[in-house]
């Protein structure tokens with residue numbers, strides 16, 4: 001065990017810093033153009049646009065320490081907006097279970113951020129109990145296409161996505177995890193209707209998606225018919241590992257301290273308030289520990305291949321910490337956190353603070369609700385059996 | 390000791406409950422909240438007609454001789470519907486300040502309108518640098534012949550756009566954080582030099598930033614002798630805390646009960662969610678904290694209304710508990726509803742947001758715990 005960064009790691013860190021500084025967004029420039037250029041340039045560095053992809057698919061093949069450095073540095077720098085659905089969720093599935101033709105067809109556009117994907121798993125009747133999904137896919141008599149009918153819900157970014165990766169039911173005769181088929185199809189076609197769902201913060205990111213008699217060619221099926229659950233389960237692990245956001249939380253905590261020190265109170269600031277300071281300190285302690293939990297998990301993943309059970313711990317701890325930071329931000333905003341007009345009132349951070357807090361409530365719901373995650377850990381990690389012998 | 394309601398109190402509670410269930414389903418509330426004024430004149434007139442606006446005023450002032458207990462009963466029902474009419478701002482805060490005024494002429498002139506609903510008031514007390522301290526006041530009033538000249542800014546003034554007058558805490562003497570030297574003035578909202586920036590708040594209500602620039606206010610508009618208003622302001626703030634806490638208790642009841650109902654309807658893994666023990670225990674915690682808040686509400690209200698010793702300390706305890714547990718109950722109601730919990734379509738999110746705002750009004754949970762411990 002060694003906590004020091006090696007000379008190579010330090011050199012890598014400098015290189016990352018230099019890259020991020022050189023390619024920072026120049027105020028006033030066309031954001032979208034800058035964004036796509038940024039990914040191109042990161043690609044030229046040797047897969048920096050796809051840090052988590054394996055070498056054989058163009059990834060940089062970094063060590064856990066290098067990943068750690070990258071996360072830390074990109075958390076403080078203003079990197080371009082990105083979406084996880086294609087890059088971090090679908091891509092590993094394509095690599096693991098897609099055929100070569102599918103990989104060649106879809107991966108380059110994902111890498112280039114040209115095609116936006118959304119994840120069509122949850123349904124009104126299938127949330128935590130995802131395997132009970134009912135969206136029906138029927139194979140045509142000639143075996144060339146599926147006809148898909150059903151309703152998906154909570155589909156993030158469905159209103160801007162070009163494609164969806166979707167779990168469908170092809171057989172309901174056996175246990176529910178069997179008979180699920182993994183299909184890919186375009187969103188912009190007749191028969192797909194996307195209805196916005198407005199969430200607590202007044203924002204639109206999730207949707208209801210009605211799928212009505214659309215035809216999906218069999219070439220768009222990942223792996224075998226009825227085996228989609230196995231593929232999706234691997235993917236859920238990837239989704240969860242990505243949700244902990246530790247490095248970003250460390251930055252957020254520093255921001256919060258800076259914000260709190262602008263809030264006056266008596267003769268001092270909120271940073272002199274023992275109750276507030278105590279909560280900040282507890283948060284920081286938890287973050288310091290979870291940062292190492294993440295490093296331990298990265299290190300073990302680099303020897304094996306799949307993220308292990310500690311990924312469940314990371315999602316739980318990471319999201320809980322994010323929520324606590326958001327909650328403290330609302331507390332720091334005091335009464336100004338209530339202001340909900342177009343512009344902030346009083347403390348400049350308060351308007352965004354309330355919005356952030358409200359959306360943070362869903363962090364412990366999506367990607368596996370916390371209660372269900374704990375069940376998974378009890379069963380798979382602690383080895384607790386449900387029934388007595 | 391006796392926790393039974395009198396026949397009259399029971400009647401009020403029932404009639405407010407009926408009003409809320411007739412008028413405040415989620416859709417009607419959202420429509421009203423989205424309108425320019427943000428509440429209904431018809432509802433306001435109903436409240437006036439039924440005598441609710443005059444409830445917590447002495448008979449000598451034309452009221453019904455009620456007290457904080459009556460206000461509590463009404464506010465708890467308002468909380469169950471998240472009522473939007475400015476009862477709190479006008480009756481509890483503005484009216485509550487005026488009724489305690491030692492300025493008899495001012496009361497005679499302005500109170501009747503508050504009681505019959507033709508006049509709306511509010512209270513402007515918060516300032517940005519003060520955080521939650523009522524006595525931290527920089528808005529200044531300089532004497533100029535018969536008048537005061539007022540300069541400064543008040544923050545997050547509840548329902549100010551609808552108000553005809555506001556009771557404003559200003560400094561006529563002393564240093565920035567002295568209790569002495571604070572004077573409450575009744576200022577017309579349309580006075581020259583008063584400007585308002587109105588905006589919605591996250592709970593569907595409205596508030597304003599109010600700026601005073603060389604506003605001329607007759608000295609006869611002072612609620613007390615110059616510099617002597619702090620105790621009055623504190624008493625009004627305590628009434629405000631009691632009323633908000635009652636509203637919060639009403640909202641908490643909806644939140645925990647809706648969650649109990651929802652988890653029994655929604656099935657996952659071939660069981661109603663309510664079959665999962667971890668959720669059962671969570672709902673029991675929500676219920677227990679609701680009951681604790683209600684007990685503390687009764688305790689603080691009775692002690693304040695009946696002048697028990699140490700009422701101030703119990704009010705701090707109440708506001709601490711309400712803020713903390715209101716958010717606990719709200720967060721868990723959302724969590725147990727899963728995705729449905731974070732939508733605007735279900736009412737629980739709206740109750741949760743109101744509880745978040747209540748925590749910050751008149752000092753948050755941490756602030757009152759510190760006052761309690763001091």
Ligand SMILES: Cc1cc2nc3c(=O)[nH]c(=O)nc-3n(C[C@H](O)[C@H](O)[C@H](O)COP(=O)(O)OP(=O)(O)OC[C@H]3O[C@@H](n4cnc5c(N)ncnc54)[C@H](O)[C@@H]3O)c2cc1C
Pocket residue numbers: 118119120121122126127128129153154155156157206362365366367368369370371372375655657658662665667668724725726727728729731
């Ligand atoms: C903002 C947001 C974005 C989302 N984006 C997507 C997306 O892009 N694509 C997609 O497919 N889905 C998405 N989801 C859906 C998300 O995955 C589901 O909300 C989640 O799986 C929970 O399902 P549910 O909402 O039906 O809640 P339910 O499953 O009904 O759960 C309700 C409550 O019951 C608890 N519970 C359920 N089962 C058990 C049990 N066995 N034991 C104990 N407690 C239990 C849960 O923990 C939760 O607290 C998103 C959700 C949100 C809120």
